[in-house]
Amino acid sequence: MKKSIVFLSREPANIINEELYIYGFNIHAVSMNKLYSGGLDMRRKIFSGLCGVLMILLLFGAAATSFAGGKPEQKGSAATTKSKVPLIGVALPNTTNPYYVAMRQGFIDGAKELGFEVDIQIANDNDATQLAQVESFVQKKVVAIALNGVKSGPAAASVAAAYKAKIPVFTVNVIVSPEDLKAHGAEIVTYVGADNFAGGRQIGEQVIADYGKDAKLVIGIVTEPNEIPPIQRTKGFKEALKVNPNVVYAQEVDGNVKPDDSMRVTTEMLQANPNINLIWADTGPHAQGALQAVKSMGRKVKVYGFAIADHPIEELYPAAAAQEPYEYAKIVLQQIKNYLEGKQVPKEILRPLKIYTRGRPAPGEVG
Amino acid sequence: MHRLKMPDEIGVITIWLVVFIIMSILSPGFRTYDNFRLLLLNGAVISFLSLGQTFVLLTGGVDLSTGSVIAMTGVFSALFMSFGLTWPIASLFSLLSGILIGVLNGVFIHYVKIPPFIVTFSTSGVALSIPQIITGAESITIADRNFSVIGSGRFLSLPIPVVMIIVAAIIANIVLRRTILGVHIYAVGGNVESARLAGINVAITRVSVYAISGLCAAFGGIITTSRLMVGYPSAGTGNELFYSIASAVVGGVSLFGGIGSILGAMSGATLIATVSNGMTLLRVPSFWQPLVIGLIILSGVSFDKYRQVRSEKKHSIFIKRASKHNK
Numbered sequence: 001m002k003k004s005i006v007f008l009s010r011e012p013a014n015i016i017n018e019e020l021y022i023y024g025f026n027i028h029a030v031s032m033n034k035l036y037s038g039g040l041d042m043r044r045k046i047f048s049g050l051c052g053v054l055m056i057l058l059l060f061g062a063a064a065t066s067f068a069g070g071k072p073e074q075k076g077s078a079a080t081t082k083s084k085v086p087l088i089g090v091a092l093p094n095t096t097n098p099y100y101v102a103m104r105q106g107f108i109d110g111a112k113e114l115g116f117e118v119d120i121q122i123a124n125d126n127d128a129t130q131l132a133q134v135e136s137f138v139q140k141k142v143v144a145i146a147l148n149g150v151k152s153g154p155a156a157a158s159v160a161a162a163y164k165a166k167i168p169v170f171t172v173n174v175i176v177s178p179e180d181l182k183a184h185g186a187e188i189v190t191y192v193g194a195d196n197f198a199g200g201r202q203i204g205e206q207v208i209a210d211y212g213k214d215a216k217l218v219i220g221i222v223t224e225p226n227e228i229p230p231i232q233r234t235k236g237f238k239e240a241l242k243v244n245p246n247v248v249y250a251q252e253v254d255g256n257v258k259p260d261d262s263m264r265v266t267t268e269m270l271q272a273n274p275n276i277n278l279i280w281a282d283t284g285p286h287a288q289g290a291l292q293a294v295k296s297m298g299r300k301v302k303v304y305g306f307a308i309a310d311h312p313i314e315e316l317y318p319a320a321a322a323q324e325p326y327e328y329a330k331i332v333l334q335q336i337k338n339y340l341e342g343k344q345v346p347k348e349i350l351r352p353l354k355i356y357t358r359g360r361p362a363p364g365e366v367g
Numbered sequence: 368m369h370r371l372k373m374p375d376e377i378g379v380i381t382i383w384l385v386v387f388i389i390m391s392i393l394s395p396g397f398r399t400y401d402n403f404r405l406l407l408l409n410g411a412v413i414s415f416l417s418l419g420q421t422f423v424l425l426t427g428g429v430d431l432s433t434g435s436v437i438a439m440t441g442v443f444s445a446l447f448m449s450f451g452l453t454w455p456i457a458s459l460f461s462l463l464s465g466i467l468i469g470v471l472n473g474v475f476i477h478y479v480k481i482p483p484f485i486v487t488f489s490t491s492g493v494a495l496s497i498p499q500i501i502t503g504a505e506s507i508t509i510a511d512r513n514f515s516v517i518g519s520g521r522f523l524s525l526p527i528p529v530v531m532i533i534v535a536a537i538i539a540n541i542v543l544r545r546t547i548l549g550v551h552i553y554a555v556g557g558n559v560e561s562a563r564l565a566g567i568n569v570a571i572t573r574v575s576v577y578a579i580s581g582l583c584a585a586f587g588g589i590i591t592t593s594r595l596m597v598g599y600p601s602a603g604t605g606n607e608l609f610y611s612i613a614s615a616v617v618g619g620v621s622l623f624g625g626i627g628s629i630l631g632a633m634s635g636a637t638l639i640a641t642v643s644n645g646m647t648l649l650r651v652p653s654f655w656q657p658l659v660i661g662l663i664i665l666s667g668v669s670f671d672k673y674r675q676v677r678s679e680k681k682h683s684i685f686i687k688r689a690s691k692h693n694k
Contacts, residue, residue, distance in 0.1 A: 095499065096499065097601075101505055225654075258599075258605060260594075260599065263594060264409045267408075267409065271401065271648065272650070274396075288595070292595050296594060309505070311508075
């Protein structure tokens with residue numbers, strides 16, 4: 001019987017193998033050359049060094065391109081004190097949603113027109129990050145803060161941080177919970193956002209106009225039960241459809257405000273309810289996923305909802321409500337200007353939604 | 368004495384059968400061929416991720432970047448098509464980009480000796496940011512309409528993504544069972560030091576498994592994008608990663624390496640797809656789904672652990688008896 005051994009040596013493995021095989025061993029010879037000479041260590045060091053250099057180059061590259069893009073929001077407070085241009089802090093939740101991409105552009109363009117400078121911070125959907133960003137605005141002594149909170153409740157802490165430092169806060173899109181504000185003893189100056197309830201109702205009215213007051217409609221809903229605006233929209237939609245007694249709501253599914261999740265749950269909802277003949281999708285990503293689900297299953301179910309970014313109205317997607325985040329940003333800046341000049345500003349500005357029944361929403365108009 | 372050895376996957380397959388039968392009784396919509404196809408289709412992306420993850424887990428590593436690679440490759444394929452490339456070429460390039468991320472993972476883990484958790488977590492951030500930087504976080508509509516054949520096409524009445532995952536699973540099984548690379552993967556996962564001493568090229572083995580995982584995630588990205596017909600920079604960032612690791616683990620793939628099979632991982636993925644589909648059909652509110660899936664994972668893994676401990680006990684009794692006998 002042949003025996004196996006593991007053999008460690010400074011000699012190259014093949015030489016040891018040849019020599020020892022004669023004695024009837026199965027050899028697993030491993031040369032230790034590399035370990036002794038330190039060759040492996042050297043290579044590892046060089047490799048790590050190269051990686052480090054590469055990373056630094058990458059970072060510089062990234063920074064250079066973003067400066068070449070000439071984003072004025074990157075400038076800090078040092079620049080402001082020199083130029084005496086009032087600095088406004090803008091806190092946004094993320095930029096993965098096209099909605100906030102449009103809003104960010106609105107702040108940049110609006111600031112140029114009104115002679116402000118803006119410092120835009122993105123919280124990556126983290127409440128604590130946003131609070132830290134607002135606190136840094138306080139340190140930079142901004143003249144005002146425009147806040148699109150990550151979530152309604154926790155955003156009150158951000159408002160309070162600024163309020164204590166006597167910096168006025170203007171909220172946009174996401175409503176900061178009034179109860180939490182009261183608990184913190186803070187208040188906001190003005191809220192600017194879409195009239196979500198009205199938007200849902202307008203699409204509901206469009207359904208009545210398209211189908212009549214007594215059409216038999218079995219409706220599936222793609223929504224997000226964790227966020228206030230979609231809930232308000234769905235309430236408005238149902239309110240408008242109350243005039244039709246033949247409306248049945250088959251099922252509500254959670255689309256997570258993401259097209260891929262929405263597509264999955266919509267296919268399953270259609271599978272479970274073969275009689276659904278209309279879908280209400282209360283955000284752009286929900287509408288996008290639902291529309292794709294309907295198409296992929298070859299069903300003739302129409303999707304009514306909030307607007308898919310840059311997507312034309314078509315047969316299966318006959319009507320959509322679009323918000324104008326680009327405009328909301330500009331309105332906020334105008335209110336800040338009025339406030340700083342000592343003019344009276346309203347507590348709340350609710351913008352009507354644009355209803356599309358043909359064509360496609362303009363750039364910056366999103367559901 | 369010869370006893371028929373139970374396959375290791377029996378636990379997860381039994382749980383799946385039980386879940387399937389219960390759902391079928393509760394929901395008439397569930398027990399149709401159409402729904403079964405839909406369930407497999409909706410589970411295809413997680414199955415692909417779990418397939419790649421199995422290779423990595425078998426070497427004792429973990430790949431946290433797969434969810435982000437879905438976003439990256441999805442946006443890349445949309446981007447390449449917007450440059451005027453046809454869909455097969457664009458898909459090929461995005462598959463390559465997935466492999467590249469995997470190779471990077473493997474190289475950093477093996478040569479710089481950073482733990483896989485840290486490396487893949489970092490590349491996850493990189494892979495997620497690249498498409499956002501390039502597109503300004505906007506989604507890109509697919510220019511080549513023929514691309515939808517991947518997500519919406521059929522082959523022998525089965526959706527193409529399901530056919531793709533079946534073919535991929537068969538190939539993966541052959542690689543693990545019949546090739547030298549497969550043997551090396553199990554060896555590295557079993558004990559990396561003895562594998563090295565036995566002359567196995569650990570570097571190539573490690574880099575390969577992460578490259579395979581990147582490739583599988585890229586397939587996931589292409590399927591997602593083709594189904595939506597839009598390159599979406601936050602696709603794949605939800606439960607996909609968690610469910611894919613869970614699928615493999617619930618299917619008997621050990622988190623510590625060296626143990627597990629493709630059949631197990633695919634059964635795990637099918638189990639999770641079945642639960643997710645069944646609960647929507649039963650109109651269970653969405654908040655319940657992670658809870659139920661979490662409990663299933665716990666029970667599946669507990670069952671495996673119990674079996675393992677029992678077989679170890681038997682083994683140790685056998686050794687004791689043998690040593691007594693020798694005295």
